[in-house]
Amino acid sequence: MLVGVIGFGQMGSGIAQVCAIKGYRTFVYDENKDILEKNLEKLKNQLSQLVDRGKLTMDQYARFQENLTLKTELGDLEKCDLIVEAIVEDPQSKAKLFERISSFTSKIIATNTSSISITWLSRFVKRPERFIGIHFMNPVPVMKLVEIIKGLQTGTETLNQAVNFVKSLEKEPVLAPDIPGFLVNRILVPMILEAIKLFEHGVDKNHIDQAMKLGANHPMGPLELADFVGLDTLLYLADYIHSETRDPKFIAPNTLRRYVDAGWLGRKTGRGFYDY
Ligand SMILES: NC(=O)c1ccc[n+]([C@@H]2O[C@H](COP(=O)([O-])OP(=O)(O)OC[C@H]3O[C@@H](n4cnc5c(N)ncnc54)[C@H](O)[C@@H]3O)[C@@H](O)[C@H]2O)c1
Incomplete structure (x- = not known):
């Protein structure tokens, strides 16, 4: 399965790291090209320190390197089976981004929003049944909990796939209500x-x-x-x-x-x- 992560800030870095280490081929896009390069360097340094301290194996580090690819065009995420959005917590920015993503994919789109209504955000995608909230906690590699938030139109298949994806990352999915701030x-x-x-x-x-x-x-x-x-x-x-x-x-x-x-x-x- 190919995962796309949009936004390579604190959360996007953590999500991409965990996905790549767990074996998912992971494409990462951020509108700020400098951040892409800078945060990848930062992440590599952090991970090699973990290897030195025996908290990460060489194999895991190699998997991370092999699976994570930076992308400089949003459209490069076209082939992804699941796209996780982790950009700034601004409703309008997210809305605009979802319209753009929806123009090239009909696969599952998930948002890592911390508060914004999933049902409202799904107005900006073409297939709301394939839209869902997957809310990771910070720092992603450490925190066990992931809130899963179903919008009114989210399909059962999407929900099941999101739950299975989160479990495959060895995280604990908890269903949270679609109310501002969730749980x-x-x-x-x-x-x-x-x-x-x-x-x-x-x-x-x-x-x-x-x-x-x-x-x-x-x-x-x-x-x-x-x-x-x-x-x-x-x-x-x-x-x-x-x-x-x-x-x-x-x-x-x-x-x-x-x-x-x-x-x-x-x-x-x-x-x-x-x-x-
Ligand atoms: N910080 C936390 O503790 C935390 C915890 C859980 C969830 N979240 C949620 O995760 C999301 C990201 O938060 P963060 O802390 O990683 O923020 P951040 O400021 O560290 O990173 C945001 C990144 O998104 C990029 N970006 C902004 N607009 C973009 C666009 N239109 N297209 C592509 N990239 C864009 C920025 O360049 C930046 O690199 C937010 O929705 C936030 O609410 C944050």
Whole structure:
């Protein structure tokens, strides 16, 4: 089976890595050609370090090299049996992309969106019965859970194929409802926003993170997690869920908006709530 991954950022890199290592021939496309080259180098370095530390075998590394191919034209993904979209969490950007993908494939198209309605997104594909949400968690190689979200028009065959694909990656598929934020982010986003509000009230960021690590047994504090997710992605999530639900708990704090304006997007830009 040939898998296509669109978007080679944090999530696309993780998804492509896992697919290639599990033996799927994987084509990767990103509209930013520099990112394609840069992130492939980054990924190779990370994986060879894992080999040095004995956490990845030479065979797995070789499979990754053999199976992953960068593509510079979207149309190069025409032969893919399954395309996983992992571009920016902006409804309009995704909508435009799905119209373009739909013009050259009738195979399964999956979106890795963290929040946007699958039923709404399926308006932009020609075959909504072959459209589904496959929501990987970050970091993809580590996290077991994958939310599977069926839109109103998603077909049973598509659902079964998505579940089998996720299981073949040795991940745990969980069916999540097609509501804004699905399951995990519906719960996670208000917690992170609340932590940012406490920070705005002057609470020390280290105290906030320590409190949740030691008091709730979270492996990462909420502000560290925000930096890890990407503050731009978090803001898109909050704004989208708020626009759909009108629930005030999803109103993005001013600090989050201003950090994004400043280009402080967290780990990926070297600065967020913390410096990296
Ligand atoms: N960051 C997380 O923790 C996380 C977790 C689960 C799901 N997601 C979802 O995964 C998706 C990607 O998030 P990310 O964190 O990898 O973002 P990212 O900013 O790291 O990467 C996005 C990539 O998409 C590319 N891109 C943007 N528009 C494009 C287009 N029209 N065509 C092709 N490429 C395009 C960009 O060049 C960039 O490389 C989003 O929908 C996000 O909500 C993110």
